[in-house]
Amino acid sequence: MAEKQYWLIKSEPDVYSIDDLARDGRTGWEGVRNYQARNFMRDGMKVGDLVFFYHSSADPAGIAGVAKVAGRAYPDPSQFDRKSEYYDADSDPDQPRWMMVDVEFVEKCKRLIPLDELRGVKGLEKMALLKRGQRLSIQPVTPGEWAIIAKLAGLKCR
DNA sequence: GCCAACGTTGGC
DNA sequence: GCCAACGTTGGC
Numbered sequence: 425m426a427e428k429q430y431w432l433i434k435s436e437p438d439v440y441s442i443d444d445l446a447r448d449g450r451t452g453w454e455g456v457r458n459y460q461a462r463n464f465m466r467d468g469m470k471v472g473d474l475v476f477f478y479h480s481s482a483d484p485a486g487i488a489g490v491a492k493v494a495g496r497a498y499p500d501p502s503q504f505d506r507k508s509e510y511y512d513a514d515s516d517p518d519q520p521r522w523m524m525v526d527v528e529f530v531e532k533c534k535r536l537i538p539l540d541e542l543r544g545v546k547g548l549e550k551m552a553l554l555k556r557g558q559r560l561s562i563q564p565v566t567p568g569e570w571a572i573i574a575k576l577a578g579l580k581c582r
Numbered sequence: 583g584c585c586a587a588c589g590t591t592g593g594c
Numbered sequence: 595g596c597c598a599a600c601g602t603t604g605g606c
Contacts, residue, residue: 434592458601481592539593557599559591 430565431469432476432553433491433527442477442489442532450494450528454502455510457522461562466497466523468564474581475527476565476573478553484538487573490581491527500524534578547572 433453435441445451456462473493479485499520502510515521543554552563565573574581 436592460601485593557591559600561591 429468429470429473430475430567430570431464431473431493432478432487432563432565434478434480434561436481437479437488438481441479442529445477445489445491445527445529446532448529450526452500452524452526454500454524456500456524456561457510457512458561461560462523464562464564465525469493469497469525471495474530474570476570479536480561484536484540486536486538486540486542487533487577488536489532490530490579492530494526494528497523497525531580537573537577541576542573545572545576 437443440451453465456465471493475491475493476487477489477491479488500510500522502508503512503515503520503522504517505511510522512521539553542548542551548554548569551565551569552558552560573579
Protein backbone atom coordinates (compact mmCIF):
# COMPACT_ATOMS: atom_id res chain seq x y z
CA MET A 425 0.00 0.00 0.00
CA ALA A 426 1.49 3.27 -1.11
CA GLU A 427 1.93 6.11 1.30
CA LYS A 428 -0.85 8.65 1.18
CA GLN A 429 0.13 11.78 -0.69
CA TYR A 430 -1.00 15.36 -0.44
CA TRP A 431 -1.93 17.75 -3.22
CA LEU A 432 -3.23 21.20 -3.95
CA ILE A 433 -5.70 22.12 -6.67
CA LYS A 434 -6.57 25.63 -7.77
CA SER A 435 -9.98 26.88 -8.70
CA GLU A 436 -11.40 30.30 -9.30
CA PRO A 437 -14.23 30.57 -6.78
CA ASP A 438 -16.29 32.59 -9.26
CA VAL A 439 -16.23 29.47 -11.41
CA TYR A 440 -16.23 26.72 -8.78
CA SER A 441 -15.69 27.32 -5.08
CA ILE A 442 -15.27 25.15 -1.99
CA ASP A 443 -18.93 25.89 -1.23
CA ASP A 444 -19.89 24.52 -4.62
CA LEU A 445 -17.97 21.35 -3.83
CA ALA A 446 -19.61 21.14 -0.40
CA ARG A 447 -23.00 21.39 -2.11
CA ASP A 448 -22.17 18.83 -4.83
CA GLY A 449 -20.29 16.43 -2.58
CA ARG A 450 -18.26 15.17 -5.48
CA THR A 451 -17.24 16.56 -8.85
CA GLY A 452 -15.12 15.71 -11.88
CA TRP A 453 -12.01 17.86 -12.15
CA GLU A 454 -12.30 18.36 -15.89
CA GLY A 455 -10.61 20.82 -18.18
CA VAL A 456 -7.02 20.54 -17.01
CA ARG A 457 -4.93 21.22 -20.12
CA ASN A 458 -1.41 21.24 -18.82
CA TYR A 459 0.84 18.22 -19.18
CA GLN A 460 2.49 18.46 -15.80
CA ALA A 461 -0.83 18.80 -14.04
CA ARG A 462 -2.21 15.90 -16.06
CA ASN A 463 0.72 13.74 -15.07
CA PHE A 464 0.10 14.45 -11.40
CA MET A 465 -3.50 13.33 -11.79
CA ARG A 466 -2.70 10.33 -13.95
CA ASP A 467 0.43 9.05 -12.26
CA GLY A 468 0.43 10.57 -8.81
CA MET A 469 -3.04 10.84 -7.37
CA LYS A 470 -4.39 7.82 -5.55
CA VAL A 471 -7.83 7.23 -4.11
CA GLY A 472 -8.02 8.78 -0.67
CA ASP A 473 -5.21 11.30 -1.16
CA LEU A 474 -6.03 14.60 0.51
CA VAL A 475 -6.10 17.80 -1.50
CA PHE A 476 -6.05 21.45 -0.49
CA PHE A 477 -8.70 23.41 -2.35
CA TYR A 478 -7.15 26.73 -3.29
CA HIS A 479 -9.09 29.78 -4.41
CA SER A 480 -7.19 31.60 -7.15
CA SER A 481 -7.97 34.96 -8.72
CA ALA A 482 -9.97 35.69 -5.61
CA ASP A 483 -9.97 38.38 -2.97
CA PRO A 484 -8.16 37.16 -1.09
CA ALA A 485 -6.62 34.19 -2.85
CA GLY A 486 -5.89 31.36 -0.46
CA ILE A 487 -6.54 27.88 0.86
CA ALA A 488 -10.24 27.40 1.41
CA GLY A 489 -10.72 23.77 2.27
CA VAL A 490 -9.95 20.12 1.73
CA ALA A 491 -11.06 17.55 -0.81
CA LYS A 492 -9.97 14.00 -1.41
CA VAL A 493 -9.28 12.02 -4.52
CA ALA A 494 -12.33 9.86 -5.16
CA GLY A 495 -11.11 7.70 -8.02
CA ARG A 496 -8.22 6.96 -10.34
CA ALA A 497 -7.70 9.13 -13.40
CA TYR A 498 -9.81 8.54 -16.50
CA PRO A 499 -10.04 10.27 -19.89
CA ASP A 500 -11.61 13.73 -19.68
CA PRO A 501 -14.68 13.56 -21.94
CA SER A 502 -14.68 17.30 -22.55
CA GLN A 503 -11.64 16.96 -24.84
CA PHE A 504 -13.91 15.20 -27.38
CA ASP A 505 -16.88 17.54 -26.99
CA ARG A 506 -16.86 20.03 -29.83
CA LYS A 507 -19.12 22.34 -27.88
CA SER A 508 -16.90 22.39 -24.83
CA GLU A 509 -14.43 25.18 -24.19
CA TYR A 510 -12.00 22.37 -23.36
CA TYR A 511 -12.39 20.66 -26.74
CA ASP A 512 -9.11 19.45 -28.19
CA ALA A 513 -9.32 18.52 -31.86
CA ASP A 514 -5.88 16.94 -31.75
CA SER A 515 -6.69 14.40 -29.06
CA ASP A 516 -7.09 10.86 -30.37
CA PRO A 517 -10.03 8.97 -28.80
CA ASP A 518 -7.94 5.80 -28.90
CA GLN A 519 -5.22 7.57 -26.98
CA PRO A 520 -6.82 10.39 -25.05
CA ARG A 521 -4.45 13.19 -24.29
CA TRP A 522 -6.19 14.60 -21.23
CA MET A 523 -7.14 12.84 -18.02
CA MET A 524 -9.14 13.86 -15.00
CA VAL A 525 -9.98 12.63 -11.53
CA ASP A 526 -13.06 12.99 -9.36
CA VAL A 527 -12.71 14.81 -6.08
CA GLU A 528 -14.92 14.63 -3.03
CA PHE A 529 -15.64 17.29 -0.44
CA VAL A 530 -13.98 16.73 2.94
CA GLU A 531 -14.12 19.94 4.93
CA LYS A 532 -13.92 23.69 4.75
CA CYS A 533 -11.24 25.69 6.53
CA LYS A 534 -12.32 27.32 9.78
CA ARG A 535 -10.96 30.41 8.10
CA LEU A 536 -9.50 30.88 4.65
CA ILE A 537 -5.71 31.09 4.80
CA PRO A 538 -4.67 33.89 2.45
CA LEU A 539 -1.71 33.52 0.13
CA ASP A 540 -0.23 36.59 1.73
CA GLU A 541 -0.25 34.91 5.13
CA LEU A 542 1.22 31.66 3.81
CA ARG A 543 4.24 33.57 2.55
CA GLY A 544 5.17 34.47 6.09
CA VAL A 545 4.74 31.06 7.68
CA LYS A 546 7.84 29.30 8.93
CA GLY A 547 8.29 25.92 7.27
CA LEU A 548 6.55 26.85 4.03
CA GLU A 549 9.52 28.61 2.45
CA LYS A 550 9.91 25.91 -0.19
CA MET A 551 6.24 25.34 -0.91
CA ALA A 552 5.57 25.11 -4.65
CA LEU A 553 2.55 27.40 -4.44
CA LEU A 554 4.72 30.22 -3.13
CA LYS A 555 7.35 30.06 -5.83
CA ARG A 556 7.50 33.09 -8.07
CA GLY A 557 5.56 32.72 -11.27
CA GLN A 558 3.98 29.45 -10.17
CA ARG A 559 0.94 28.79 -12.34
CA LEU A 560 0.54 25.04 -12.09
CA SER A 561 -3.06 24.27 -11.17
CA ILE A 562 -2.25 20.92 -9.54
CA GLN A 563 0.73 20.62 -7.23
CA PRO A 564 2.10 18.16 -4.73
CA VAL A 565 2.21 19.22 -1.08
CA THR A 566 4.65 17.72 1.41
CA PRO A 567 3.40 16.12 4.64
CA GLY A 568 5.19 18.85 6.59
CA GLU A 569 3.49 21.61 4.64
CA TRP A 570 0.16 19.87 5.04
CA ALA A 571 0.53 19.65 8.81
CA ILE A 572 1.44 23.31 9.18
CA ILE A 573 -1.43 24.57 7.07
CA ALA A 574 -3.96 22.14 8.49
CA LYS A 575 -3.19 23.48 11.95
CA LEU A 576 -3.46 27.11 10.81
CA ALA A 577 -6.76 26.44 9.13
CA GLY A 578 -8.22 24.51 12.04
CA LEU A 579 -8.70 21.41 9.93
CA LYS A 580 -9.64 18.06 11.39
CA CYS A 581 -7.71 16.05 8.81
CA ARG A 582 -4.02 16.40 9.46
C1' DG B 583 16.71 21.89 -31.85
C1' DC B 584 16.33 26.88 -31.44
C1' DC B 585 13.71 30.64 -30.33
C1' DA B 586 10.26 34.35 -31.41
C1' DA B 587 5.53 34.92 -31.14
C1' DC B 588 1.55 34.05 -28.96
C1' DG B 589 -1.84 32.75 -25.40
C1' DT B 590 -2.83 32.01 -20.57
C1' DT B 591 -2.44 32.30 -15.56
C1' DG B 592 -3.01 34.70 -11.62
C1' DG B 593 -1.34 38.20 -8.21
C1' DC B 594 -1.77 42.81 -7.58
C1' DG C 595 -7.00 46.19 -16.09
C1' DC C 596 -2.04 45.51 -16.02
C1' DC C 597 1.67 42.76 -16.75
C1' DA C 598 5.36 39.30 -15.33
C1' DA C 599 6.06 34.68 -15.82
C1' DC C 600 5.47 30.72 -18.05
C1' DG C 601 3.85 26.91 -21.47
C1' DT C 602 3.01 25.90 -26.21
C1' DT C 603 3.36 26.41 -31.11
C1' DG C 604 5.44 26.66 -35.40
C1' DG C 605 8.85 28.51 -38.76
C1' DC C 606 13.30 27.75 -39.91
